[in-house]
Amino acid sequence: MTTITQGAALRIALAARVLEGVDVRQFTQWVVKKLGLPVNENKLSGLTVTDLKQALSAEETVETSIETDVDMEALKLAVRYLWGEDVDQDDSLPAVEAYAEGDMPGSLRVAVASNTDENLDGHFGSALRFLIYQLSKDEIRLVAVRPTLEADLAEDKNAARAALVGDCQIVYVQSVGGPAAAKIVRAGVHPMKYPQTGPAREVIARLQSILDAPPPWLAKILGVEAQSLARFAEEEEEADA
Numbered sequence: 001m002t003t004i005t006q007g008a009a010l011r012i013a014l015a016a017r018v019l020e021g022v023d024v025r026q027f028t029q030w031v032v033k034k035l036g037l038p039v040n041e042n043k044l045s046g047l048t049v050t051d052l053k054q055a056l057s058a059e060e061t062v063e064t065s066i067e068t069d070v071d072m073e074a075l076k077l078a079v080r081y082l083w084g085e086d087v088d089q090d091d092s093l094p095a096v097e098a099y100a101e102g103d104m105p106g107s108l109r110v111a112v113a114s115n116t117d118e119n120l121d122g123h124f125g126s127a128l129r130f131l132i133y134q135l136s137k138d139e140i141r142l143v144a145v146r147p148t149l150e151a152d153l154a155e156d157k158n159a160a161r162a163a164l165v166g167d168c169q170i171v172y173v174q175s176v177g178g179p180a181a182a183k184i185v186r187a188g189v190h191p192m193k194y195p196q197t198g199p200a201r202e203v204i205a206r207l208q209s210i211l212d213a214p215p216p217w218l219a220k221i222l223g224v225e226a227q228s229l230a231r232f233a234e235e236e237e238e239a240d241a
Helices: 006-018 024-035 049-056 072-083 157-164 178-186 200-208 216-222 227-240
Strands: 108-114 129-135 140-147 170-173 190-193
Touching: 006 024, 006 072, 006 140, 024 049, 049 072, 108 200, 129 200, 140 200, 157 178, 170 200, 178 190
Parallel strands: 108 170, 170 190
Antiparallel strands: 108 129, 129 140
16 A cells, blocks of 8 residues: 555645755655654645644654744645645646556657656656656657655665666656766666756657667667667678678
8 A cells, every 4th residue: 555645745745845944754754753654635634834833843752843944934835735725736747648568569668857747847856756658669658657755755865766767768857966867877777967847748759759760878778779880880881892
């Protein structure tokens, strides 16, 4: 059974993001301590501004207190996120398309760091979710949406995030630090920095457009010969003829 539902994870992450100085891992631990597992949207709706104020002012037990200064407006906004009032309109999750292994022979799996809708607008270490696409020469299919909250509760957050996209060949992010990038590579995934914010499908479509003539880095991922190397081999054969 999932300990934190996908919808609840999104609400918690958004709430933590507006509470300056609050670590999402610590905030989630407080929520779990307060509500008990499993955590779902219905349970979050019972939290109040007073609950958050007590937690942030260290009036809770030492293990679950979060000592930081947060103004009342931020507390109110965080509670609205926890209740789901400002989530569905602004941060609606894109619809996942049906997919079964073998549906798209020879396809790639590509992850995209995202914070809103179906956009590439997330940094590797802070994105709220990863959009997972199956990509072939003639089709792009969104096959999963993976929240990052539970990964952020791990001892090594970046390693857990890398594992979250470990079944992908490529992950697109707006930015990623060197140590985190090394963990992505160790997970067998190729990190791609794409600083511009925009629709994820447009970025995926650009990748799709070079599948027929892949550059060396992509050819290696696909397990095929790069077009430039293929041309060189053909020229060598012609010269030897």
